[in-house]
Amino acid sequence: MSVTTAEPRPRQRAAQRRQGGTTLTGTGTVIRFILRRDRVRLPIWIGAIVLGVVGSLPTFPETYPTAADRQARADLLDNPATIALTGPAYGTDNYTFGAMTANELLVWVAITMALMSVLLMVRHTRAEEETGRTELLRAAVLGRHAGTTAAFTVVAGANVLIGLLLGALMPAALDELSMSSSLLFGAAATSVGVVFTGVGALTAQVTEHARAATGLGAAAVGVAFALRAIGDVGTEALSWLSPIGWAQRTRVYVDDRWWPLLLSLGLTVLLVALAFAITSRRDVGAGVIQPRPGSPRAGARLSTPLGLAVRLQRGNLIGWTVGLLVFGLAYGSLASSIEEFVSENSTLQDFLGDSDSLIDGFMAMVVMMMALLAAAYGLTAVLRLRSEETMGRAEPVLATAVSRTRFAASHLVVALGGSLLLMLVGGLGLGITAAIALDDGSVFGRLFVAALAHTVGVWLVVAVAAALIGLAPQLVHLTWVVLTYGVVVGVLGGFFQFPDWVTKISPFDAASTLPGGDLGTVAVVIMGVLAVALLWIGLLGFRRRDLTTT
Amino acid sequence: MTTAIDVAGVVKTFGTVRALDGLDLRVSTGEVHGFLGPNGAGKSTTIRVLLGLLRADSGTVRLLGGDPWDDAVALHRRLAYVPGDVNLWPNLTGGEAIDLLGRLRGGLDEKRRQDLLERFDLDPTKKGRTYSKGNRQKVALVAALASDVELLILDEPTSGLDPLMEAVFTECIDEWKDDGKTVLLSSHILAEVEKLCDRVSIIRAGTIVESGTLAELRHLTRTSIHAETARAVTGLDQLPGIHDLVVEDHRVTFDVDTAQLDGAVKHVTGFGLQSLTSQPPTLEELFLRHYGDELAAEGVTTEAGAVS
Known part of the structure; x- marks a missing residue:
């Protein structure tokens, strides 16, 4: 027996070659x-x-x-x-x-x-x-x-x-x-x-x-x-x-x-x-940066569900904040190029009157893009609530004296507060460089209003995700469709000339002409009410359903 | 004696799967209660219902006198939980996780925290994702054992621990018991349960099939007898409750239902008893007796399989 197996057959030889690998x-x-x-x-x-x-x-x-x-x-x-x-x-x-x-x-x-x-x-x-x-x-x-x-x-x-x-x-x-x-x-x-x-x-x-x-x-x-x-x-x-x-x-x-x-x-x-x-x-399993030992004791802030949510999402929020600040600063600095362009171009000057409307339109577009980015952040933040649950890390927390509502609300606070912060910081960045370029400080106030108005739309997107997490957690990723819709309508709307209603149902439409144009106050109020209702539904649903890991 | 956990007729379904099928479970205050069953029998589901993480479809559940779903927060102040599969936050250290869980429960005993870290030989400065499975388990154990609560709910708490740490764990539970506190210990490690528990419930396919003190449960099962006699034993097969009888010259080996032990031994004595060894039933045999038919169906033969 040993004699026959000692002589490898062709197939075995091929297998041996593969074994080298x-x-x-x-x-x-x-x-x-x-x-x-x-x-x-x-x-x-x-x-x-x-x-x-x-x-x-x-x-x-x-x-x-x-x-x-x-x-x-x-x-x-x-x-x-x-x-x-x-x-x-x-x-x-x-x-x-x-x-x-x-x-x-x-x-x-x-x-x-x-x-x-x-x-x-x-x-x-x-x-x-x-x-x-x-x-x-x-x-x-x-x-x-x-x-x-x-x-x-x-x-x-x-x-x-x-x-x-x-x-x-x-x-x-x-x-x-x-x-x-x-x-x-x-x-x-x-x-x-x-x-x-x-x-x-x-x-x-x-x-x-x-x-x-x-x-x-x-x-x-x-x-x-x-x-x-x-x-x-x-x-x-x-x-x-x-x-x-x-x-x-x-x-x-x-x-x-x-x-x-x-x-x-x-x-x-x-x-x-x-x-x-x-x-x-x-x-x-390792990265380029080796993990260092950390603190053996938790800091005072790590004592509440909110403290935990902030700690977990801190890095993500800092990254996004820096990103939006730079985005705002970079685009605001272009305002002077636009002004120059209009002053050199007399036909355009006749057509537009002065550079204001072009700059306003430009800034409106930039703020809208900030809102879309802030909504993307908001979604990643609120999805953290779901991933904590599916990864099994919500379970030990909810087995302590923390109610479902408090646990969910703390992640929602990070998502909502974080997206507001992003809008304000982005608007600030845009305002700083734009104000310097245009030598006009009044732009700050108008950008502030625009940032706040857009935040309501951003919150609505977060609220949709929250409601889904409460009612149908498996479907929560569908919220990305809402955001994608906002991106397509908001960014490509000018080119495609969509029907009015298509544009109007986007959560980012009401403030889309700010800082220059008019605010769709009614739409903002409706969105605000809708967002509150959806957040409430989400919290209620999360309190009532089983904790799931799939 | 008051009841810490009282579960009656609980049903929990996931889609078409009936995970708990009329489960009854009673744990008295101050006892260490073993909750035995193989993987997938419904142990973790039961525990999640007890913690208010899952809602029972029907039946009644009382925990420390309250409803685990409605009074979750108030009840959780009085209990600590160690999951079977501990997932830690990758960027929090073990020490931070222990503090966090303790604080969320309402406070930690600082002295005990330090003591447990030393006894379990746990480095609290490492980040969650760098811990091995056993060390993650230790983090959860320290967090639970350092808190001042009445009830411990442990879901296979020693999985991943080495034998030394298992011994530390046993010590800790003994101390816990001495303080008159209650423990629900889910496990499939029979030796652990045998060592620690006052009472045991065996779950199978979502139902409790056996429950009682170890002594009571032993009563339900068989004792192995091995005897040497002066004359060859005859007529033993005529007695009730005798199984797996082997007579070999002057030696006889058989299992006997514990209820019939007295008669069987008397009968053997009549043949001039020279030596006698008896083996009390182990929990393992109990366990296998309840699952033996499943194993047999899969072609696994066991001595205590009771496939007669």
Whole structure:
């Protein structure tokens, strides 16, 4: 018996070779595993992005039927205020549907794909590691780099698929768009997504916590957006530091340049190589920064449910606060460019009277974007209530003398108070630099009112999530749909010219013309009442239902 | 004697699964009550109902004289809980978690906190996510044992503890008992329950199948007898309550229902008893007797399986 087994058969020899293995061994299995886990999530992301873009194209000819209509839109774009928000206006001399698609849509598609990539990448790397599941897999026959490689393959693959689908379907949806240019449009959007897949791979290596890794990745998206905004308005070199800037510099549908995408490719390779290098050096479960011992005793503030909620959410809130402050400061500083632009442009001066309305419109847009960001924060904060429950950490707290209501309310206070803080800090940042640029201190008061008015809409979004946590906790993530609706209507509303009611039902509409325009007082009051009712329903529901962990 | 926990006819369903199916459970004040059952029998569900984390579909639940759902906050001041699977906040240290849970309950005994940290050999400066499973368990145990309460509810509290720490835990529970306090100890470690508990309830598929003192429960089961006699024993198989009889020359081995022990031993004595060893039933046998048929169905044979 021993004689026959001593002579390995060919199949056994192959098996022995496999036993040697590389750091990539098992990648294929993990890819299939990720696809299995995300068999619903991935199609939703891909479908939503592709259908969102392709589905909107047929409305172009309806909204802008004549060349004159399109040209009027182009004239509206070619100023620092709009450029700061979307990107360099090109092809405005002959504003074709293609140029329109590139100028008005590309940046938003790219940002969506960037966020998708960061979220998915961290979900399949650091989040898995943090829960300890990676350890289980790595104890099996699995190479050190297999996890990151598999996640990168799937997420980058999803980006490529979106790009290809866009390239193939956009010409079908709008005849004027050529296939070759549409493929470049898809590739440009994909390039941003893929770079941020690499960013996600890297941030997942740096911190121990998935939440922090996602936060860092999202902050990188913000930095990329801000760099190109400042670069596009002033020093163009800054735009060349941003992957979003590179995508826009393809000048797709006008000049169709492919070469800027090489920069994205190079950066991606660099990011992934860095992620690999860190993986090779660090322990499983650890980050780059080693945890230090902490205090053996709890501080005085850590004595109440609110103290706990604040402590748990502190880092998240600080990150967002800094982000919104910088966002406000950066955009406020552009006010002087806008003023200059108007004073130099006499025809525009005749048309607008003075620079005020353009600056007001610009600031209204910036405050609206702050409100959308504050709502995103509010959602992550209120979702913490749910994750504490599902992670089993609510149970020991609720087994002490803490009522359900008090426990839930403390997380709601952080979500509501935190989003108010963000609006005020963002408004302050915008006000500081805008007041200096315009030499006009009165802007503070108006921005303060705008920030407060928008907070009500933000709170309504938080309240929707709270109500769902109380009544149907499995559905709470649907609240992201409400926020997405607000983003689409608020940011792209000017371009798409949605019917009135579509715009009006967004929680961010009532204050959308502030600080310059009028406040929809009735709408704000209605939203406030609705928010209070939903929060109350949420608390009541949370008190009455079973604690669940799924 | 007053009743600390009184559960009667409690039903709890999750979708189509009947997790608790008419459960009755009584724990008297001052006793250490073992709550035995395999995984998935409904131990944790029962405890969550007792803590007001889950709401019973029907039946009555009284805890320290109150309703665990309606009076949760007031009752929780008087009890401490250790979950079976302790999840700590990743960025809070163990010491902070202990203080937090103690304060939320209404205060910690500082001296005991320090004493327990030393006895359990726990470093309170480490962050939650760097603790091993056993150390997370210790954090929850210290938080619970350092608080000044009447009732401890422990859900498999020693899972992950090493034998040394298990011994410390046993000591702590003994002290707790000496102070006249009540403990509900859910476990599937029979030796632990046998060592610590005054009374035991065995749960199976959401129902209590056996409840009583260890002595009472032993009465319900069998004693193993091994005897050597001058003459070969005959006629033993005619007696009631005899199982697994093996007669081998002058040696005889059998199990006998505890109720029939007297008759059986008298019968054996008639053949000139030379040596006799008897083995009282262990909790393990009790346990296996109640789950033996499940094991048998799965093809596992056990000595105390009672598959007759």
